[in-house]
Amino acid sequence: MKVSYYPGCTLKTKAKHLEDSALASLTALGVQVGELPRWNCCGAVHSLADDDLIHHVAPVRDLVRAMNEGSERLVTLCSMCYNSLARANLLMRHDEIKRKTINDFMNEENDYHGEVEVEHLITFLRDTVGWDNLRAKIKVPLSGMKIAAYYGCTLVRPKDVAIEPPHGRVMNEFVEALGAEAVDFSANTVCCGSYQVLAHPDVVVDVVGRIIASASDGGADALILSCPLCEYNLVKKQGELLQQQKIARKLPVFYFSQLLAMALGLGPESYRPDRNDAASVEFLRSKNFPVGSASVQP
Amino acid sequence: MSARKQVATGDRAILPEGAKTIPIFVMGKRYEVPETLTIMKAMEYAGFKFLRGAGCRGGICGACPTVYRGEGDYKLYFGLACQTVVEPNMFLAQIPFYPANRAQYDIETIEPLADAVHALYPEIFRCVACNNCSKACPMKVEVLDYISAIKQGDLARAAKLSFDCIQCGMCAGRCMGELPQYHIAQLVRRLYGKYMQPGAAHLKKRVAEIESGKYDALLAGLQKMSHAELEKIYKEREREPDMVGLGTWMPKDVSHL
Numbered sequence: 001m002k003v004s005y006y007p008g009c010t011l012k013t014k015a016k017h018l019e020d021s022a023l024a025s026l027t028a029l030g031v032q033v034g035e036l037p038r039w040n041c042c043g044a045v046h047s048l049a050d051d052d053l054i055h056h057v058a059p060v061r062d063l064v065r066a067m068n069e070g071s072e073r074l075v076t077l078c079s080m081c082y083n084s085l086a087r088a089n090l091l092m093r094h095d096e097i098k099r100k101t102i103n104d105f106m107n108e109e110n111d112y113h114g115e116v117e118v119e120h121l122i123t124f125l126r127d128t129v130g131w132d133n134l135r136a137k138i139k140v141p142l143s144g145m146k147i148a149a150y151y152g153c154t155l156v157r158p159k160d161v162a163i164e165p166p167h168g169r170v171m172n173e174f175v176e177a178l179g180a181e182a183v184d185f186s187a188n189t190v191c192c193g194s195y196q197v198l199a200h201p202d203v204v205v206d207v208v209g210r211i212i213a214s215a216s217d218g219g220a221d222a223l224i225l226s227c228p229l230c231e232y233n234l235v236k237k238q239g240e241l242l243q244q245q246k247i248a249r250k251l252p253v254f255y256f257s258q259l260l261a262m263a264l265g266l267g268p269e270s271y272r273p274d275r276n277d278a279a280s281v282e283f284l285r286s287k288n289f290p291v292g293s294a295s296v297q298p
Numbered sequence: 299m300s301a302r303k304q305v306a307t308g309d310r311a312i313l314p315e316g317a318k319t320i321p322i323f324v325m326g327k328r329y330e331v332p333e334t335l336t337i338m339k340a341m342e343y344a345g346f347k348f349l350r351g352a353g354c355r356g357g358i359c360g361a362c363p364t365v366y367r368g369e370g371d372y373k374l375y376f377g378l379a380c381q382t383v384v385e386p387n388m389f390l391a392q393i394p395f396y397p398a399n400r401a402q403y404d405i406e407t408i409e410p411l412a413d414a415v416h417a418l419y420p421e422i423f424r425c426v427a428c429n430n431c432s433k434a435c436p437m438k439v440e441v442l443d444y445i446s447a448i449k450q451g452d453l454a455r456a457a458k459l460s461f462d463c464i465q466c467g468m469c470a471g472r473c474m475g476e477l478p479q480y481h482i483a484q485l486v487r488r489l490y491g492k493y494m495q496p497g498a499a500h501l502k503k504r505v506a507e508i509e510s511g512k513y514d515a516l517l518a519g520l521q522k523m524s525h526a527e528l529e530k531i532y533k534e535r536e537r538e539p540d541m542v543g544l545g546t547w548m549p550k551d552v553s554h555l
């Protein structure tokens with residue numbers, strides 16, 4: 001079965017630590033996933049307007065590219081890319097009329113009917129690599145770490161594209177496979193505030209405060225996630241919460257793939273702590289993980 | 299009476315007997331023009347005079363983009379008037395200029411980073427990947443691919459993908475996100491050329507030699523020569539033979555190298 005990798009724009013710019021750590025880990029796990037040779041923006045946000053088909057063209061074009069490559073599966077690392085690609089895929093698979101309209105509009109491409117499966121790396125690790133196989137390759141178990149696995153919205157909503165049923169534990173199983181302790185916390189699927197950070201930043205400060213308090217109350221040492229927008233909000237707005245003295249210290253935030261690379265015994269050039277904030281780098285130091293050239297950022 | 303045939307009267311060519319003409323529609327008006335002409339020649343035959351919208355006439359300068367459509371076909375096609383041959387019942391219009399946004403920047407101070415490009419052209423994120431830009435490109439540049447590369451921060455790839463761009467602006471004309479693709483690509487190629495592309499070591503050395511005055515005396519000598527002397531040394535100059543293999547030929551006199 002051919003598996004293609006869809007990075008997404010942000011993974012090539014602001015979220016290089018998500019991509020670098022994941023790709024190095026997959027190589028260490030002996031898994032081959034080739035990046036799509038041609039791809040464009042995933043569309044970022046799935047349009048809900050019934051007659052707004054143009055905003056589905058971007059993700060559908062990516063799916064066509066994957067189909068043209070002969071790929072049966074398209075793996076993403078970014079939660080938002082996963083969400084918009086998976087939802088466009090369902091639309092093309094099940095809505096005959098919209099499928100025809102979109103295929104007719106994209107008449108320079110092959111017709112698409114939902115041939116490709118869209119998958120997030122976290123379920124790929126569970127279902128294709130397997131937790132036992134992953135456990136066998138762990139070189140530096142993250143024992144003693146208490147990790148809060150944060151899903152956010154786009155991995156679990158809406159239910160048609162959720163990576164697992166409600167109250168699933170795939171993220172916690174991942175944490176446990178790395179040898180760490182998974183912290184259950186009630187805010188693990190509370191929205192981070194998303195793009196409200198632009199128009200209503202105060203709203204985002206509030207929700208980030210709730211998420212961090214929930215994770216910290218559960219005893220978490222650090223939080224993992226797979227969405228660059230969640231990462232931005234959780235890291236930046238914790239800085240404001242700290243300034244407003246609403247939290248005593250920042251909770252370290254990592255991409256799930258960074259912990260994976262660390263547990264697989266890869267170096268900082270793979271898990272890229274130079275892209276994390278100071279609190280996260282300090283956490284790694286305290287756990288004796290090399291931080292390479294990571295400079296201390298506010 | 300002269301045997302020579304008259305070929306033109308006033309500004310109008312006279313067709314040889316039996317020459318076939320075809321109807322074309324320029325901005326909605328029908329003209330009979332000789333077949334096999336390019337759009338540009340056909341329009342000139344029909345009496346149009348190009349003040350703008352014509353430049354090199356060789357398919358390079360990008361001044362003569364034309365949008366056209368065939369009878370019974372809903373699709374729009376794009377070509378250079380100087381390169382595209384007229385077809386019967388072709389409906390066409392010239393678009394010599396497109397008023398797309400062009401950002402101001404100082405190439406000396408701007409950084410060769412995706413962030414800098416995104417800041418100058420934030421509208422790049424309005425792209426919905428409809429691909430109308432690529433469909434409109436008379437040079438068959440994959441415009442959507444280079445726009446995607448810029449969004450992904452890969453300026454080198456974007457510079458290479460957009461290399462054939464002739465700045466005609468048809469991409470911008472068809473863009474539903476109102477992106478000025480060709481101007482963004484030009485900025486990226488400038489950044490790539492100035493900051494990213496490896497410099498040629500031999501060129502740097504030669505520039506330093508010129509600046510150090512190595513060739514000043516030689517040039518001054520040339521300036522003092524008479525016309526006859528110049529003609530003589532020009533005729534006697536050592537010429538690299540045609541079709542010689544790369545790097546296999548050296549002049550006898552290497553004192554200027």
